[in-house]
Structure formats: structure tokens, C-alpha cells
Amino acid sequence: MSATSPGGRLTVIQGAALYVGAVLGTGVIALPALAAEAAGPASLLAWLALVMLSVPLAATFAALGARYPDAGGVSTYVRNAFGPRAAAVVGWCFYFAVPAGSPAAAMFGGAYVASALGGGQSTVLVTAAALIGVVTAANLFGVTVSGRLQLVLAALLVALLLAAVAASAPHARLANLHPFAPHGWLAIVPAAALLVWSFAGWEAITHLAGEFRRPARDLPIAAGIAVVVVGMLYMAIAASSVMVLGPAAGTSSAPLAELLALGLGGKVQILAAAAALLLTLGTMNAYFAGAAKLGAALGRDGALPAWLAAGSRAGDVPRRSLGVVAGLSVLALGCVALTGVGPRPLVLLTTGSFVTVYALGTAAALRLLPRGSWAQRCARVALVAVVGLCVATGWYLLWPLVMTACALAYLRVRTTVMVDSGA
Template sequence: MSQLKQEITLTSGIAQLSTTLMGTGLFMIPAIAAGIAQTLSLWAWLFLFIAICPIALTFAQMGKHYPNAGGTAFFVRKAFNARMERAVAGLFISIIPVGVPAAVALAAGFLQQLLPAPLDTPVLCQVITVALLVLVNLAGAKSSGQLQTVIALAIFTLIVAFLWKGDIGAQDLTMPPLDSQSVWPIASALAVMFWCFVGIEAFAHMGEEFKNPQRDFPIAIIVGCFVAGVTYWFCSAVILKFGAYGTPKLDSTSIPWLSEKLFGEQISIIISLIGFSACFASINLYTQSLSRMIWSQAREYHPKSLMARLSVRGVPANATYLIGIVLVISCAFSQWSGLNLEFFLKLANSIFVLVYLLAMLSATKLLCGAQRVLAIIALVLCCGVFVCLGWSMLYALGVLSVMLLPWHKWRRHSQHAEPSNQES
């Protein structure tokens, strides 16, 4: 078997993207943004959604015209060359040791509240989370999509319950006035909030598995981004009304704090379960996309290797096992090193934004007409965000520079040199 199964429907595609975008972000970013910009964060969410639209629409068009498990790496190859493709593939894979463990740690934090002693240790909860990720991915894209549809419904139900129990009215949803003093707090909040729409590039790897990629993939991206944007906006309104922001503790526990305030302590287990499920859904898509990236590269350049094989369920099982092993090692290292979560998130964010930037650059060459104009606008926006990353963007540029070195040519040269040495 050398082709992935086309099992993803429009509904499951929307659920996968929306839960990925909301996953880890919903439980910390609205409170952090409110602490930075207060009520102006409502404007910041609106501006972010407007800014993300050109990027999302461009990814939608690229996935429609070029559905492939290689995602952005495949787009780059079509626009430039195979060397750039391998570099981008390596860039995306470099997220495994820095980005995914940070998200695993967040999910494990909720899992700790659900497990009894002695299973509730941070490292063991992270290992259990990784094991669950591997199992769900081995079940196939169809089963994974069904699970994430259930998780999406749970998240939406929670936010609706907040709006109802919190008695959110028109006065709570009124946008504050804007003036010249509003620019800086809104811009500062946007720099943090971009994390919430990281995930579109990972979804691009799933295009090959849609039943009807030309029709459903663009719709899934557009609707998924809209659903996530609306959910974030209403969640922020509730957080602002009840003042669930302003301290480091509230930044990471605003949702559990609101739940206890509105519904009582008896709902804490349900909130922990939803929190774990939401974070798990976000990591799940990345695990899927990374395994497909490894598999697509192996299929293209090493078709007889173990990584190029698919299971009977049409899943790149060996690539999934490899990611699981690397994640366990990375999680153990992060616990041992004592480096904080924010450090790993900044490194991962630089990789994500650079991947977005390269995808938009490819789109300016591959798309035509109005779609190309939209891609140019998206490219400019990505460049602006990348510059705002500060020191962390040097990490992404460093990784890309290493990946662009002619490793393939050097390896081929050494292979030719070995027989010559043996003859002499």
C-alpha cells in the first residue's frame, strides 16, 4: 500500500482544524490577551481574524490545487526545487523536539487532575499522553476525525454554557472606543494571539486524505478558522466580564476558575476532561501531520525504507512510532533541563511562522490572478509577524540554514568516493 486512505469528510475536517486552533490556546491566550489589552482585546481578536483570512484562504487554494501529504514542503518543491522541499520538511520536523512537548505538557497538566496517585506525576502523565496520541493515530484519519468532532462539540457546549450562565448580554459584547492610545496594547496582544491560529500549516498535510479535496479542503479551512475565531471572541467576552485575568495563575487557569465560579466545584473533573481533550486534539493533528510529512519524504526519496510503509489501515505507522519515541525523549529532557514552557513555545512559534512565510512565498509563484494578490498580502503579513518574534526568529533561520546545506550532494559524493578508495 503506497497511498493514504481518503477518509476525511467535510464535517470531520472542520472539527479537526477548529479543535486544533482552539486546543491549547483557548485555555491561556484569551486571559493573557485580556491582561495585555483589557477590553481592547476584543478589537485585537477581530483584527487577528481579518489578518489571518488571507493566509487561510491562500492555504485553502494551495490545498485545493495541490493536495499532498507533504503539505508546505510539497508546495515549496512545486514552486522552487527539491532541495528547498527537503529543507522545509526538515524545518517542520524540527518542531517535534521543541513545539509538541510544550503542548504535551499542557495536556498532561489537565490529565494530572484526573489520575490517582501515583500516576499523577508530570512525566508519567506526559508519557501516557504520548501513548494515547500514538494509539489514536494508528487507528486512522477517520477514527481520529470522529474523536475530534466529539471534542469540538464539547468545547462549543462549554462556551455556550459560559455565555448562558454568565448572563452575557449586549453590553458585554459592545466594542470599546478606539483612539491613538489603543494601537500599542492591541499590537502587543496580537503578538501573543497569533499562536491561536498556528495549525493551518499542519492541516495542509491532510489534504490528500479528504474524500473530495478540491471541494471540501478549502471549505474546511475557512469554516474551521471562522468557528475558532468566534469561539475565542466570545470566550474573551466572558473572561473580561468576570475579570478572569491579570495574574500568572489566572493566565493558565482562567477556564477552570470561571467554571468553578459559575457552576461550582463539582464540575472541576468535567472541565479537566474537556481541557485535556482540547489540548489532546490540538497535538493529535500535529502528530498526524508530522507522521505524514516523514512518510511523504520517504515515499519520494527512499520508497523502500521502513518509513515509506503504510499499515493495513493506511497509516504511516513506523513514522508514528518514531515520533512517539522522540516525543517521550523530548518530554523527559524538558523536565530534566528545567527550561520553562514559554521558552519552548517561542522556539516552536518561530518555526511555525517561517513555515507560513515559505508557504505564502510559494503561493505567489504557483497561484494566478486574484489568488496571487491575496498570497502577496498574506506574505507581507507573515513577514511582519516574523520580525516581531525577536530573538526566537534566529532559531528558525538557523535551522533552515542548516537544512539548506547540500547534505544530499555530500552524501552522494561520499558514496561515490568509497568504491574508489576500495579500488585503490
């Protein structure tokens, strides 16, 4: 396998920006409040645990991506380890999690815009639809344009988050850490289940591994940079939310806006909305890019209709697959608008799919990575932690089970059709 990828154009910095955008996403603008509501100040332990889990998880997927730079990402690794059926299952879980999670992500950003401009739920939904349109358009021009956009977005959002932490720091109070576990120590478990949304993304960029100039070298470096940046920023924002906002941290719908308001004074809803839009665009851009490539690879491998296979090669643009992701995202947003379902169940449904992808991906790593290597040791640690997250996710694992049934049913029907046609 070559260390370079024909047609690959992503640089290390662009790759790190895609990683940061995929992981440091909409969770930072809403989930500090949801986690604090679930566990109080003890939610900081859930944040810390998931930051620590990110190290072996990111290392595992970066090692796999460097070794097998293919658009199928985790689906390819699972195929090599366990065969085509397992690969189809993990591919479906990831591919259809993106349009399921996109409305929740876009609505997180839209809520900040509505807070700044007014208009209530209508503004939230219009903003969400516009975000889906922007990231679709960016990815239509290929991963190079998408990577450049991501680099700008990542730089701006990191600057805004650091400004929020620095500006609100004088208002931090140690007294706000007491009582530390008002809902009991076991409340950390459901808080961690919610926060998986914030740390999903270490697998997303593996679908773009073939787009790097030198995947074997560049992908691990990009992942390492992202782990440091994401871990520091998440802990800083979470700690600031608890120590600055105190008990109000669990009831705030826009904690980032409140931190900025306390630190800078006056009405800063416009600045907070800008930060929220940057975070949302960064997340959606990275996931749309990864999912579009994955859909093309699944079409190439027979796990989805062959019509989607166009664009699976490095350097090609998977426009058909991208169109499916965008269309399903709009459809899901319409369903959310009609039913009035809030973002919390959508977050947990999506993270149920992601922990399933992580479980199968880390299990595949144990088979594929060299025995006794540091990467395989990371995979072993990651697998144990992910199994724990699966338990914490609870009933929301029903969604990936539904995807599993659909993937296996599609393969059965496809095989029957091929046999009947004599193919």
C-alpha cells in the first residue's frame, strides 16, 4: 500500500480542521447545560472521562485510516476483519445517522439565531434548512474546497470559544462546585451518554483518508492535533459553564451566550449566534463530506444501490451520495417540524448509532492492527470503554438495531435478485 494517495489533496492542517469541526461541534453550545442538568458539577467527570477516551479512540481510527485509506472508512475496516455483512451494518449505521443527526445539530445553531433575531421556532427551522443548503453546496465542489472552508471555520470558532472562556473567567466561583453530585454519583452515567454526541467524529474523517496527500503520515498527525485542541476547549467550556453560571448552568438553553454576556457585558446574542453557526457549519460540513464518501463506497461494495458508487475514488466528488444525504436531512427536518420533537431524543438516537460504529470499528482494529503495537493497545482500551458507553446508551440502541435489520434485509434481497437474474 502506498504512503501517498493518488488524487489526494488534503493537507495536515486541513485534516486537523476537519477533525476539529467533526468533534468540536454543536455539543459545545448546548450539551454543557444538558449534562449539568443531569449530573450537576459532577458532569465535569463525564467530560473528563470522554476526553480521556478520545485519545485511544482517535489513535485507533487514525491508525486504521493510515493503513487502509479507503472511502469506506470504518465499513472497510469491518469488511476486512469480519466480512461484508458486518461491513454493511456499520456502513448503514453511520450513513443514516448523519441525516438523522443533522436536524438536531442545525437546530442547536438555529436556536442561537432565534435568540439573537427573534422569530421563535420559525427562525430555528429556516436557519437549519439554510445550514443544510450551505454544507451541501460546499461539498458539491469537492473535498479541497470543503477542507479550505473547514480551516477558516475552525480558526474562527476556536478564537470565539477562547474569548468566551477568557472573558468569563473573572466570574468563576469555586462555591459553584458544591454540592458536587446533587443527583448522586450514578447520574454521571446518563450525562456521559448525552456527551457521546460531543465526542462523535473521530471515525468520520477516516472516510476521507484517501483524500490526504500522504495518509500514512498525515492522518495520525492531524488526529493528534485535533485531540489536544478539542480536549482543552471542551474542558475549558464545561468548567466555565459550571463555575461561572452555577446552578443556572443546568437550565440555560444558550450557555455560550451567557458566558459571553457575563464576560463582555451588554447583549452579545449576535456574537453568540455567530459562534453557534460556525460550530454547526463545521460539524455538518465534516459529516456531510464523510457520509457522502461512505455512501459512494457502500454503493461500490454492494451494500447500497450501485447508482451511488460514482465518486468513491480519491479526488472524485460523490454528488449522488451527497444528494441522498442532503435530501434525507431535509426530510428529517420536515418531520421534526411537524412533530415538534426536541433535539434530546435525536441526539441520543444518533449517538446510539455512533457507539455501535465505534464498537465494531475498535473490534475490527484488534484483528487488523499489528499484534502488540501501540495502536492495538489503544484499540483494546477503546473497545472496553465503548462497550460501557453502549450500556449507558440503553434503549436508544434500538435505532442501530433497526439499521442492522435493514442492512441485512437489503443484502438478502440483492442476493436473491442477482440469483434470479443469473448474475
